[in-house]
Amino acid sequence: MSGSRGARDKPRAGRGRGKSKTQGKGSKSKSKTRLVYGVHPVVAALDRFEAGDETRRPRRLLVARDERVGEIAARAERDGISVETVAAERLAQVCGSRSHQGIACELPLYPYVELEALLGGDGERSPLLLLVDTVTDPQNLGAMFRAALVLGATGVVLTRDRCAHVTPTVTRVSSGATEHVGCALVTNLARTMETLAEAGVRVAVTVESGGEDPAKADLAGPLALCMGSEERGVRPSLKARANLLLTIPSDAPFAALNVAAATAVVVYEAARQRRGS
Numbered sequence: 001m002s003g004s005r006g007a008r009d010k011p012r013a014g015r016g017r018g019k020s021k022t023q024g025k026g027s028k029s030k031s032k033t034r035l036v037y038g039v040h041p042v043v044a045a046l047d048r049f050e051a052g053d054e055t056r057r058p059r060r061l062l063v064a065r066d067e068r069v070g071e072i073a074a075r076a077e078r079d080g081i082s083v084e085t086v087a088a089e090r091l092a093q094v095c096g097s098r099s100h101q102g103i104a105c106e107l108p109l110y111p112y113v114e115l116e117a118l119l120g121g122d123g124e125r126s127p128l129l130l131l132v133d134t135v136t137d138p139q140n141l142g143a144m145f146r147a148a149l150v151l152g153a154t155g156v157v158l159t160r161d162r163c164a165h166v167t168p169t170v171t172r173v174s175s176g177a178t179e180h181v182g183c184a185l186v187t188n189l190a191r192t193m194e195t196l197a198e199a200g201v202r203v204a205v206t207v208e209s210g211g212e213d214p215a216k217a218d219l220a221g222p223l224a225l226c227m228g229s230e231e232r233g234v235r236p237s238l239k240a241r242a243n244l245l246l247t248i249p250s251d252a253p254f255a256a257l258n259v260a261a262a263t264a265v266v267v268y269e270a271a272r273q274r275r276g277s
Contacts, residue, residue: 033059036171036179037095037104042072044176045105050079055111056179064088067102076105099172110166110178112185115192118155119199121222127201128270130156131226133189133234135259138164142173143260144227149177151264152271156183157192157224189226193241196224202243205234206266211247218244219270227263 036045048056060082063073073083092098121127130153135141141164148156158165165185171178186192193203201222205211226242228234239245248257248265257265 032109033106034109035095035104035106035168036176037091037097037100037168038172038175039069039072039101039103040175041171041179042103042105042176044179045107046072046075046079048179056107059106059108060084062086062091062094062104062106064091064100064102069101069103072103095168097169097172110183112166113155113182115157115184115186115195118157118182118184119196119201122154125152125154125274126222127155127224128153128222128267128274129196129201129224130263130267131189131192131203131224132156132158132163133226133228133238134159134162134232135227135229136162136164138167138169139173140164140258140260141166142170142178144263145170145174145177145181145183147260147264147267149174149181151267152274153181153225153267156181157189158183158185159189160185160187189235190237190241193224193226193238197241203241204244204246204266204270205239205242206262207239207245207247208233209247211245213249214246214266214269217246218273219266220273220276223270225263225266225270227259227266229259 036042045056045058049058058076058081061073061076061084063069063083063085065085065087067088077083088102091100091104095104118129119127130144130148132141132144145156164170166178166183196203201224203224203226204219205226206228226234226238246266248262
């Protein structure tokens with residue numbers, strides 16, 4: 001579980017920037033490009049590109065006829081990006097979804113960064129990282145990215161196996177947050193926790209019961225929050241390496257929060273304490 005009772009795993013430019021490894025070894029995609037769709041994800045990609053991030057240089061923009069995305073298309077053309085107008089049905093086929101909002105953007109593969117690039121925080125704040133353990137649902141991962149960006153996390157860490165990766169669906173659900181939060185792809189979270197400890201970053205693991213109330217725990221300073229899936233929660237081998245265990249208090253007689261909602265609670269509390277320290 002993810003730190004609440006029954007937490008469920010259901011179906012600024014420059015944060016965490018550093019040397020990237022585009023869809024690194026072990027990635028689930030073999031294509032040389034990726035597609036993001038929806039207004040917010042496309043605008044986020046353009047924002048990063050215009051801020052000088054060449055890893056997000058758009059290859060082309062696809063715009064559906066009769067959709068109100070002309071301003072974004074004009075912006076892309078000013079940036080020297082090819083804009084193609086297609087039928088809405090064709091765009092749905094290309095995106096694999098009808099939730100494209102009339103616009104999509106072809107980009108280089110997602111630029112995962114090295115873990116070391118996240119250890120310095122975002123340049124202004126010490127690291128507040130989100131470690132994702134065995135969360136395989138892209139809807140949840142997208143919502144976790146959105147919470148991470150909005151509530152103040154400085155980076156996200158995913159595993160190569162047994163974990164969802166950044167896909168068009170994840171980017172859409174995140175409303176483009178994947179384009180603003182640095183994300184590392186690692187092989188082994190246990191070894192990652194050892195690296196974090198050596199760098200002075202404490203690790204807090206969320207558990208269903210028996211942990212400290214996040215509001216009463218000391219979450220200030222460099223910190224990594226580890227969230228697990230509904231079926232298994234955070235693995236025991238990772239709990240054993242934690243500096244502290246957290247449980248979101250609840251009097252509900254049923255599973256109250258899914259993993260994305262639980263992520264929002266603990267990230268908010270950690271960020272709140274950091275602002276006050």
